[in-house]
Amino acid sequence: MNIAIASKPKINFSGRSFLAFVIQPAEPVNDWLADLDRLSRQSLGFFADRPVIVDLSALEPDRETARSVVDAIRTRGVRVIAVEGADASWFAPELAPIARGKEAGRIDLLEDVQSNEPPPAARTIDGPVRSGQAIFHTGGDLTVIGSVASGAEVAASGSIHIYGTLRGRAIAGAMGDRSARIFCRRFEAELIAIDGCYQTAEQSPPEPIGKPVRIRLAGDTFDINVTD
Amino acid sequence: MGTVVVVTSGKGGVGKTTSTAALGAALAKSGKKVALVDFDVGLRNLDLVLGAERRVVFDFINVIQGQAQLPQALIRDKRLETLFLLPASQTRDKDALTDEGVTEVMSSLRQVFDYVICDSPAGIERGAILAMRHADAAVVVTNPEVSSVRDSDRIIGMLDSKTLRAERGEPIQKHVLVTRYDPARAQRGEMLSIEDVTEILALPLLGIVPESQAVLQASNLGSPITLAEPDSSAAQAYADAARRLTGKKIPMTIPTQKKSFLGGLFRRAA
Numbered sequence: 001m002n003i004a005i006a007s008k009p010k011i012n013f014s015g016r017s018f019l020a021f022v023i024q025p026a027e028p029v030n031d032w033l034a035d036l037d038r039l040s041r042q043s044l045g046f047f048a049d050r051p052v053i054v055d056l057s058a059l060e061p062d063r064e065t066a067r068s069v070v071d072a073i074r075t076r077g078v079r080v081i082a083v084e085g086a087d088a089s090w091f092a093p094e095l096a097p098i099a100r101g102k103e104a105g106r107i108d109l110l111e112d113v114q115s116n117e118p119p120p121a122a123r124t125i126d127g128p129v130r131s132g133q134a135i136f137h138t139g140g141d142l143t144v145i146g147s148v149a150s151g152a153e154v155a156a157s158g159s160i161h162i163y164g165t166l167r168g169r170a171i172a173g174a175m176g177d178r179s180a181r182i183f184c185r186r187f188e189a190e191l192i193a194i195d196g197c198y199q200t201a202e203q204s205p206p207e208p209i210g211k212p213v214r215i216r217l218a219g220d221t222f223d224i225n226v227t228d
Numbered sequence: 229m230g231t232v233v234v235v236t237s238g239k240g241g242v243g244k245t246t247s248t249a250a251l252g253a254a255l256a257k258s259g260k261k262v263a264l265v266d267f268d269v270g271l272r273n274l275d276l277v278l279g280a281e282r283r284v285v286f287d288f289i290n291v292i293q294g295q296a297q298l299p300q301a302l303i304r305d306k307r308l309e310t311l312f313l314l315p316a317s318q319t320r321d322k323d324a325l326t327d328e329g330v331t332e333v334m335s336s337l338r339q340v341f342d343y344v345i346c347d348s349p350a351g352i353e354r355g356a357i358l359a360m361r362h363a364d365a366a367v368v369v370t371n372p373e374v375s376s377v378r379d380s381d382r383i384i385g386m387l388d389s390k391t392l393r394a395e396r397g398e399p400i401q402k403h404v405l406v407t408r409y410d411p412a413r414a415q416r417g418e419m420l421s422i423e424d425v426t427e428i429l430a431l432p433l434l435g436i437v438p439e440s441q442a443v444l445q446a447s448n449l450g451s452p453i454t455l456a457e458p459d460s461s462a463a464q465a466y467a468d469a470a471r472r473l474t475g476k477k478i479p480m481t482i483p484t485q486k487k488s489f490l491g492g493l494f495r496r497a498a
Contacts (some may be wrong), residue, residue, distance in 0.1 A: 078280050130385025131378050132352075146430065149381045167428075 024055040025069055033072055040076060047078045057085025066090055077078065128164065129154055138175065150190060159183070169193070173217075182215040183227075192222065230261075230338045232475065233345045236387075237378030242497065243407035246443055246488030248347040249277045249452035250463070251322035251367070253429070254470035256311035257454065260342040263302065265333075266316035268349035268361035269325060275315045278305060279450020285488045291316040292329030298336055307455055311339070321356045334362040352382060357390050364393065365401040367434055371408045372420040377428050380404070381469045403434035411485045412419060422482055435469030437462050438483035 004021065006045035025032050038046065052071060056066055064085045074080050082096050123137045128146035134153040135142065142156035147164035154160055158180055162170070165186035173180030173195035180194055187208050191200050194217040211226045235248045248264055256262045266274035269289065275281045280303045284443060286296035291314075298314075305311040314337070317324065336346045348359035360366065366387050370380040393400045406425055413419040426433055438461050446456035454463045454470075461483060468478050 035260070130388070131381040133385050147428070150378050151382065154386075166425075 003193045011220040016185060018051075019168065020053050021050050022053045022055050022084070023073075023078075024058050025073070025080075026058050029059070029069060029072075033076075036073070036076060036078075038109075042216070047076075052078050053082045053084055054080050056085040059085075060087060063087070122158070123156075125154075129168070131168070136174070147186075148184075156180070178217055178218075182191070183213070185212045187213040187215075194222070229358070230341045230344050231264075231364045231428050232334060232338065232362050233365045233367060234348055234360045234387075235345060235367045235369060235496045236348035236356060236360055237349060237350065237366065237369040237376070238352060238356075238383035239371070241378045242369050242376050242445075243405075243437070244350070244369050245277050245347050246271045246422045246447065246453070247367065247369050247405060247407060247437070247466070248345050250454045250466040251470045251473065252311060252343070252345050253305075253308060253344055253452035254454040254467045255474070256308040256334060258470070258474075260474075261310045261340065262343045262345065263312045263314060263337050263341040263485045265314045265337070265344060267346055267355055268324075268426075269317060269320055271349065272316035272318050274313060275303075276450065277447050278313055278452065280305070280313050280315070281450070284315045287309070287315045287317040288333065289320050289324045291333055292324070292326060298333065307451070322349075322358075324353070325358055327358070327361075330358055330361065346437045352386060356383070357386070358416075360387055360391050363391055363400055367403055367405050367469075367473070368429070368431065369397050369405050369407055370425060371427070372406055372414065372422070372425050373441070374420065377420065377425055381429060384431065400433050403473070404429050404431045405434045405435045405437065409436050409483055411483050415485075433480060434472055435465050436480065436482055437459060437465040437469070 003037040010155070034100070038068040054070055056069065059065065059069065061069065070080055070083060070091065080095065083091050097134060121139060122143065123139065124143045124145065125135065126145050129135060129144055129148045129152045131149040131151035135155065135216055137156040139157065141158035141161065142154060143161040144154060146165050148154055148162055148166050148168045148170065150167040152168035153171070154169070155174045157173070157177060160170045160172045160182045162184035164184070166184035166189045168189070169191040170182045170184070170189060171193040172182050176195055178195045182192055182194070188210065189201060189204070190214055194215070197217055197220060199222050208224045208226050212228070214225045214227050218225050235244050245354070252262045252264045260473050262272065264274060264278070265288065266272050275284055282434070283303050286301035288301070290296040291298050291301050301314055303313045303315065305313070340351050346359045346363065349355040368384055368478055370376050370378050387400060388394050389404055391400055404425065406422060410419055414421050422433070422436060440460055440462035442457040442460040443453050446453040449456055453460065454466050458467070471478055
């Protein structure tokens with residue numbers, strides 16, 4: 001017979017204050033969401049690690065509208081941790097009920113987001129990409145003057161041009177561009193991908209191996225064309 | 229000011245320690261002052277290959293922790309008076325090697341020796357990174373087979389990012405040393421050819437050391453191959469490689485199969 005002995009719980013509570021970002025959607029909501037999209041594009045990953053609170057008080061929404069606005073924000077990759085200016089029960093249990101926070105002043109994003117430099121268009125890597133290295137270029141095409149080693153990974157939002165042997169992975173159109181292409185002087189890739197569609201070495205046809213190729217997506221299949 | 233050379237590979241068992249000893253001895257034979265440093269804490273081998281295992285009193289970690297002075301830990305080779313060994317600790321682990329400690333020892337060694345050759349442990353973790361940190365030049369030891377070549381490529385990528393020089397934007401001179409090359413197997417396509425290796429690694433070749441029974445024999449005798457069997461093909465390849473390391477231009481010879489006419493005659497016993 002087992003006897004459970006109750007003992008005093010050894011759980012400690014402590015307080016901690018954090019600074020959270022608050023965004024305040026305004027009417028018209030669709031325009032505001034478009035601005036949010038522009039911000040995300042210019043400053044990729046800005047919202048990636050930040051917990052965000054959505055303040056709906058400017059909208060004074062009903063339950064339906066409130067939930068749809070917050071959903072629209074979340075699908076854009078923003079981590080909403082709580083909502084202000086609306087009935088907390090509309091969002092329970094997914095979002096924590098949160099008391100109105102203390103203002104910590106405006107946070108000026110402008111210098112972060114609007115830089116005078118034009119966004120980089122193409123990036124060129126002078127030299128081979130070594131095994132274990134991973135390059136991700138979000139501003140367009142990527143050119144490698146050298147080979148991409150087995151166990152290396154190159155990814156770009158645009159096309160990828162390799163003046164050497166592709167032995168590793170090449171991921172083109174990584175941010176949703178089906179028209180992106182992959183070019184290399186010698187095709188021995190472990191994996192190729194264009195806009196989410198991928199193909200491993202095993203799935204690739206044998207004829208292009210070792211030859212210079214141009215790879216594009218035709219529908220849902222890869223069109224690997226041997227170039228001269 | 230001496231040159232710090234790291235002998236590294238990524239893959240284990242390809243010939244880093246053998247090559248460190250062989251190159252170090254070849255350089256010392258030509259009159260240079262050479263210090264060999266074993267960075268493989270806990271799995272030390274450089275002392276064995278040099279025949280110094282019965283003379284180890286203090287090691288690298290004793291020096292870093294202040295239990296011994298550097299001259300007390302350095303073991304002079306009995307055969308070559310300008311060749312010294314700083315052995316690794318066998319009983320401790322890699323965490324005892326601190327950044328500051330290694331930096332201090334390296335700068336002291338640089339002031340006294342022409343060449344400080346660091347024998348790196350295998351892998352890409354702390355031990356290997358510490359061994360390469362202060363390097364001015366690197367010898368990437370590679371066997372002509374696929375896993376060794378890929379691991380070497382990985383370590384080359386790290387030489388371009390984890391060394392102090394790389395962090396300062398100064399290039400470090402890197403070379404590939406192909407070891408255990410077997411011409412017969414290369415011809416049959418069982419091993420990668422030299423062209424394959426240099427094409428994949430895209431670095432200048434320091435030398436091609438053929439597979440040789442003499443290497444194991446020398447190791448058993450506790451003598452670097454360039455001292456124990458200087459006429460063997462492996463020793464000659466190492467000697468050439470050592471000269472190339474000092475900047476001399478020596479044409480590369482790819483070892484070929486040794487066809488022994490008499491050997492063929494005597495193969496079948498009566």
